[in-house]
Amino acid sequence: MRPALSPTSLVAAAAAALIALPLALAPEATAATHGRTYEVATWGSDRSAGSARHPLRTISRCAELVRPGDSCLIHRGTYREQVTPPAGRKDAPVTFAAYGDGAVTVDGTDTVTGWKDAGGGLVSARTDLPLDASENALFLDGGRAMEGRWPNSGTDPLNPTWAVAEKTSTDQHIDDPALPAGDLTGATVHLWAGSNPWSQQTGTVTATAAGALDFKGGNYRCDPLCMGDKNYRNYYLVGSRATLDQPGEWYYDKAAKTLYLVPPKGGMRGHTVTAKHRSWGIDLSGSSHVTVRGLDLWGTSLRTGKDSTGVLVENLNARYVSEYSTLPMPADDELAVEPGEGHIVVSRILDSGVQLLGTGNTLRDSEIAHSAGTGVLVRGSGNTVTNTYIHDVGWMGSYTPGIEINGSGHTVTHNTVRRTGRGSVDVSWQLNGVPFHNNEIAYNDLSEAMRTSRDGSPFYVCCNLDATGTSVDHNIVHDDDGQVGYYIDNSSGNFLLHHNVAYNTGTRGTFFNGHSGVSLGNRDHHSSYGQGITGASVRLSGATDATGTYVSNIVGMTKTEISGPGDPGPVVRSNLLPPTDPGYTDTRNGELWLRAGSPAIDAGETVAGVTTAVRGAGPDQGAYEYGDAIWSAGCTLPGCQSRVRNDGWTATASDGSDASAAVDGVQTTQWKSAALQAPGQSLTVDLGTPKTVGRLALDAGLDATGHPSGFTVATSRDGERWGKPVAEVSGRSFTQEAVFPTDTVRYLRITLTAPGDTEWGVNEIRLYADGPDAAGTLQAELATDILGTTRGDAATGLLGSGDRFGFRKVRFGAGADRMTLRVAAPGRGVTGLLQVRLDSPKGRIVGVLPVRATGGADTWQEQSAKLLHTVTGTHDVYVVAAAGPRTAAVDWLTFGR
Structure with a gap:
């Protein structure tokens, strides 16, 4: 049986439906039923009435005029002003929305x-x-x-x-x-x-x-x-x-x-x-019951206030939200605990990022990018951040994360957080105080964290927090430069972790650190840990008392470490650990679901309130139940998927040394050059088949010496003809990146341009480009467009004739001539047709799959078909049900040869 939609899944489904629509409807459709609609345009006048024929000139003037139930519809253009909306009412919110005729930018610069x-x-x-x-x-x-x-x-x-x-x-x-x-x-x-x-x-x-x-x-x-x-x-x-x-x-x-x-x-x-003039382009600190829809921010940010409630912010595109060059000690009244000099770590958390303060406010379907500090601050109670893409934040190197969560009752789900200075998600004790109750942190994809720090993790909690009622589940952390995936630090307790995934996170997957204190009620169940974890899949240390701490049904490629477990000790059982091979599908690409014959199948124990979707003789160990739909994490917006699949790349070093460790998918192995760094040294990477690439990450891991002082990147389609370098990088940061015009290539060559006093070290080379890789597993529930069916946490609902889902900018590289879909189809015989169309839902048909019944709506089966011709390049891809009222539900699809 397909997992039932949780409340957070319903939120994501509703968000997806909104994404498929224009940002704003006709004026009469968006106005409150009992309110007035004003229009704003750069060609208008603030002396006008704000009608369609005579719009206002500034959003601020509209904010002065609106009353509860009214709307401001804003035409395309740049508005250099600070907008301070008035409050609406619960039954009559005030709305500020893009009209739908182009980008509307609130610009904080002059x-x-x-x-x-x-x-x-x-x-x-x-x-x-x-x-x-x-x-x-x-x-x-x-x-x-x-x-x-x-x-x-x-x-x-x-x-x-x-x-x-x-x-x-x-x-x-x-x-x-x-x-x-x-x-x-x-x-x-x-x-x-x-x-x-x-x-x-x-x-x-x-x-x-x-x-x-x-x-x-x-x-x-x-x-x-x-x-x-x-x-x-x-x-x-x-x-x-x-x-x-x-x-x-x-x-x-x-x-x-x-x-x-x-x-x-x-x-x-x-x-x-x-130059920047306004920190808060949209200031809702004194407002409640306001909807902000479809606006862009540039060089400025948005905030609600500690008394705000009922604020909805959706389809926000915010760039360069916070900038600063100093890290001052937080003010005493900003701290929830006794001030101390160590609290400089939380510098700037409270005065940076998009800020969701107060009670019952929501940020969804948005992109937040480029902040010296926090990406999104969640503070107060009962706030929601969902289906949001947060990246390139926290570069000043304090504890400012992608998402900072303070308070209780928050929902943080289905977000993608990528490229952060320290953590992806952080909970700071100094700001939060001891209670951290009833929070839901689920289905988030957290990667490329810890870029300017080394002691920490993408998911980090400190310290002494009581997380009673909080669930951290169905998250994926990977490709991070810290030490741990999920770090519950310094005697925090009552954290429930389950159905999480971690790989390439350093020394540990999850770490419960008692630190000579207690570890009370911390639990980890049904989690999967992959490669790139050198020490322990789960570690508990320093606890004088481990009452209620319980680890079961985990699958790992490294052992567990329980040291100083206290009296009483933790419960650690029903886990699958080395030397047993867990039978993962593809560890190199983080596909940690089980293959047929895995010893984890049916080998787990039932954990009340945690174990779900049991198939067979018993629950499976690990994060995925064999035979069920494969759940996924992250947002569904363009940009949320960008990793280029590693199909078995090879690397050749100019000095003849074995460079396989640089591309083996394991971030904790390292290639070292045979001599000190010198201009002209190179690594050549063969992708096996041409891939579409636009960003290269050169990761030196925790090594403080192996990163180069400068290098160029060149590309080739045949390994013989090389053009001029497409990128040149200088400096000595620990993970260095080259961004270049997106192209389809098979070979890349990294060449040093400066000498160094150490050998060159590379832990891993990763490649990225906009959109998903067609050779990867395209999870249907992560589609950027879905119509006529539901979006679950692990699959679509049943598609009937005319229903569809689609992905933007799917990268086919040199080409694919075959497709495979994992489907569940009730009925008998052929239940209908699934068409694959390019570039629009009514675009060219390149593939047709006659779906055969699988035995039920919760019985999954892989079914394949040849494409009508080879597909190359980059395309929007749509899967459309062409016949049958109940054709199939779709778990995932992939393309290949």
Whole structure:
């Protein structure tokens, strides 16, 4: 039987239906039945009545006019203003929505003009930037400009270039002969330093000399977070005119109200500069019962307030929501516990990101990208974040995550969080206090976390929290540079984890850390742990009392570790661990569901309230029940799927060493070059068949020395003819990325461009491009478009004639001529036809599958058909039921040869 739709699944299904529709309907369709509709357009006037023929000019004027039940429909264009909507009522909300004729952008920046020559290769402009100097942001021709910085770094703040201080440095002093000349006094020094730097910190330069500087600040926490003779001595400088030396860098002199810029080559003519003026483009801090639909934010953010309720934000596209260059200690009144110097780790969590505060508010079907701090802050009670794509956030390296959850009764489900400085999802004790009750954190895909930290995890909890009633289930964490997948730290208790998946997460899959305290009521059931975990699938340590801690039905490729379990100890049983082969489908690509004959099938025990969908003689061990539909995690928006499938790539090193570890799919194995880094050293990757790629991640794992100082990427279709490099990367960050124009290629060559004093180390090479890989398993419930059927957590409902689901930008590479679908079909004989169409639901038919009955609506079977011709390139793909009122439910599909 297909799993019943949970309440969160129904939310996701409703969200999917909304995504399939235009962002706004005709004015009369979107207005409240008893309210008035105003229209806003960039060509309007605030003296007009706000009608269709005479629209208002600003959204703010509309906000002044609306009353409960009214709507503001906003036509395409850019609106440089702060919008402060009034409150509606529960039975008559106020609505602010895109009209549907193009993008509506609330822009937090204003244009800077009047540029003049300032000497020394700089230009300047007089401008009054109203924000705190540490929160300024500049955009050049629509791209984020880098504040003057040393050493120079690329445009991606999650790939920073670090300087390395000499071992003679001390906690408030840096020795580095490479320091630039000039007066750096007043600059901000950003530190990632210490023996175990689980957070970063900033200070202010107080004096400079040749090859040395003094600074004041940081949190003075020695050891483990200070500069000195430590394992990590990384730092950079920002915010000094003396550091301006490459095009696009800027410095703002607040006292003189003057902005300095290194102009692009050729000067300022034809270039546009905007500077941030407004932190909160949409400020709902004093509002309730407001709907915000289909708006874009640029260089600004949105927030509700601690008393807000009934706010719905949907189809929000927010970019560059928060910017800052310092990490100050949080104010005492922001902390839920007694203040202490270690609480610098939560710096900026409460003043960054899209903020969902209050009670009963919802953010859904949205994309939040580019934040120095938090992606989304959830604080208060009973708030919901669902079907949202959050990425490229938290680059300043404190505990600011993709999603920060404080309070109780929240629902955080079906989100994709990718590329974060530290955690993907974080719960901070300092801000949350002890209670963390009745939260649901489920069906989230968390990856590429821990980019600027090493001690932590994509899902992180600290400390001493009571999570009674909270469930963390059906999440997938993978490809992260930290130490653990799910980290319940420092005596937190009553966390229920179940049906979770982790692979390529470092030393552990899940870690319950008593830390010389207690581990009360922590549980992990029915979870699956794959490769890239070197220590333990599950570890419990340091607990003086483990009452109620219980681990069962897990499947792992490494052992469990139970040390210091306390008295009484935990229950650990019914687990499948080495040396037994778990029988996973494809560990290289994270497909940890079971193959026929796996010893985990029917080998589990029933756990009340956790074990579901039992098939056969008993429940299976692990996160997936054999024979049932395969559940998936993450959002259904474009961009939520981007990983290029590793079909068995090979790598060749120019020095002849065995480079297989660089592409084996195991992040904890490493290839090392045979000699010190030198320009011209290379790795050549053969993808086996041509793949569509647009981003390469070069991961050095936890190695503090193996990353290169610079490299280029070149591509080839035949391995013989190589064009000019498509990307050039500089700096020495731990995971370095090259972004280049998307192309279909078979070979990639990574070539070093700079020497180094260590060997070159590569733990894993990963590739990405927009849209899913046709050779991968395309989970039907993750379709970006679905019509006429339901969307479950693991499959669609039954499709009848005319029903459909579809994926955007499916990458076929060199081509596919066969398709396989996993279906469940009641009835007898052929129950109907499933057509595969390209580029639109009525597009060209490239495949037809006559579906044969499988024995029931919950009996799954793989059925295949030849495509009508070979499909190449990138296409939107639609599966359409063409005949039969109850053709089939679909679990997944894949294409190949």
